[in-house]
Amino acid sequence: MLTIDLSGKTALxxxxxxxxxxxxTEALCRAGAHVVFTWTGNPDYRARVDALLAGVRAAGGSxxxxxxxxxxxxxxxALADRVAGERGGIDVLVFNVGKNIARPAxxxxxxxxxxxxxxxxDTAFNAVRAVLPWMxxxxxxRIVLIGSSTVFDGGGGGIDxxxxxxxxIGMMKFLCRTYTRKGILTNIVHPCVIExxxxxxxxxxxxxxxxxxxxxxxxRLGRPEDVAGLVAYLASPWGDFICGQEILLDGGRTLxxx
Numbered sequence: 001m002l003t004i005d006l007s008g009k010t011a012l013x014x015x016x017x018x019x020x021x022x023x024x025t026e027a028l029c030r031a032g033a034h035v036v037f038t039w040t041g042n043p044d045y046r047a048r049v050d051a052l053l054a055g056v057r058a059a060g061g062s063x064x065x066x067x068x069x070x071x072x073x074x075x076x077x078a079l080a081d082r083v084a085g086e087r088g089g090i091d092v093l094v095f096n097v098g099k100n101i102a103r104p105a106x107x108x109x110x111x112x113x114x115x116x117x118x119x120x121x122d123t124a125f126n127a128v129r130a131v132l133p134w135m136x137x138x139x140x141x142r143i144v145l146i147g148s149s150t151v152f153d154g155g156g157g158g159i160d161x162x163x164x165x166x167x168x169i170g171m172m173k174f175l176c177r178t179y180t181r182k183g184i185l186t187n188i189v190h191p192c193v194i195e196x197x198x199x200x201x202x203x204x205x206x207x208x209x210x211x212x213x214x215x216x217x218x219x220r221l222g223r224p225e226d227v228a229g230l231v232a233y234l235a236s237p238w239g240d241f242i243c244g245q246e247i248l249l250d251g252g253r254t255l256x257x258x
Contacts, residue, residue: 004236007032011092011235012083014038014070014127017049019196020146021096023224025052027232029061033092036083038076041067070097070123073130080130089138092235093131096146097123098165100157113160120164124171132179140183142235145172146227147246149192149254165190169246176244185243187234192250194222217252 006028016025016037025037035056039049049065056063068075084090099119108116124145135141148155148165155162168188175186193199193216203209213221227249233239248254 004031004232004238006092006232006236009033009091009235010083010087010089011035011094012037012080012090012127012131013094013096014076014123015095015097015146017045017052017065019198020191020194020224020227022052023228024094024096024146024231025063026056026061027225027228028092028094028235029056029063030059031232031236033235034062034064034087036064036066036079038066038068038070038079040069070126071118073122073126076126077130080134084131084134090131090134090141091138092142092144093127093135094144094146094231094235095124095127097127098146098148098161100148100150100155100161102157105159108159116158116160117164120161121167124164124168128171128175132184135184136179136182138183141185142239143175143184143186144231144234145186145188146231147188147190149190149248149250151190151246152248152254172244172246180243185234185239187239187242187244188246189227189230189234190246190248190250191222191227192248193253194224194227194249196224215253215257216250217257220251222249222251 011028011033013025013035015021017039025035028035053063053065066079068079145168147168150162151166172186172188203212234242
C-alpha cells in the first residue's frame with residue numbers, strides 16, 4: 001500500500017484554522033507530521049480552533065495552534081524561530097492566507113488597496129522569510145503556496161486578491177531559481193470552488209449552488225481534503241521531483257466548464 005509518510009517532520013501552516021487551511025492541517029497530522037498552525041487570535045473563532053486541536057489529538061496527531069498576525073514580519077519570524085528551536089527545524093511551510101472581497105476596482109481607495117495587499121501578499125513574504133534561514137541551515141525544505149484559480153481567469157472577487165495571488169507565481173519562480181539547488185522546493189496549488197464555509201455562505205441559495213456545480217466537469221464541488229491531499233503529497237518524498245509547478249485544482253471548471 002502506498003502511503004504519504006511525514007513522520008518526524010515539522011510543518012508550519014500559516015492560516016490553518018478553517019476551510020482549506022484546516023483540511024491541510026489535519027492531513028499533514030494524519031501523515032505523521034508535527035504541525036503548528038497560525039490563526040488570527042479572534043476570540044470568536046476560539047471554539048473552532050479548540051475543536052480542530054481536540055479532533056486531531058484524539059486521532060493521535062501532534063498539533064499546536066499559535067495566534068499570530070501573519071501581516072507582522074517580526075512576529076512571524078519569532079514564531080518560526082521558536083518552533084525551529086524546539087523541534088530542530090522546520091521541514092514544511094504551507095502558506096494559506098488570503099481575503100477576497102467582491103468589489104469593483106473603481107470603488108477602492110489607496111488605503112483599501114494597501115490593506116488588502118498586506119493580507120494577500122505581504123503575509124506570503126513574511127512566512128517565507130521566516131522559514132528560509134532554517135531550511136537553508138538544514139539543506140532542505142518544502143514550500144507550498146496556496147494561490148487561486150483567479151490567476152487564470154480574473155476570478156469573481158477583488159482586483160487586490162487577483163493581484164496578490166498572481167504575485168505568488170513570481171515569488172515561486174524566484175524561490176525555485178534561487179533555492180532549489182540548496183534543497184528547497186517550492187510549488188503553488190491553485191484551488192477553485194472548494195466547499196468551505198465561505199463558499200457555502202456565498203452560494204446559500206440552492207439554485208445558485210446548483211448552477212455552480214453544473215460548471216464543474218467532474219460533477220461536484222471541491223472539498224478541503226482535495227487540496228490537503230495534494231499538499232501532503234508535495235510535502236512528502238513523493239514530491240521530491242516536483243518543483244516550480246502551478247497545479248490547478250478545480251475539477252476542470254476554469255478551462256473547460258464555462
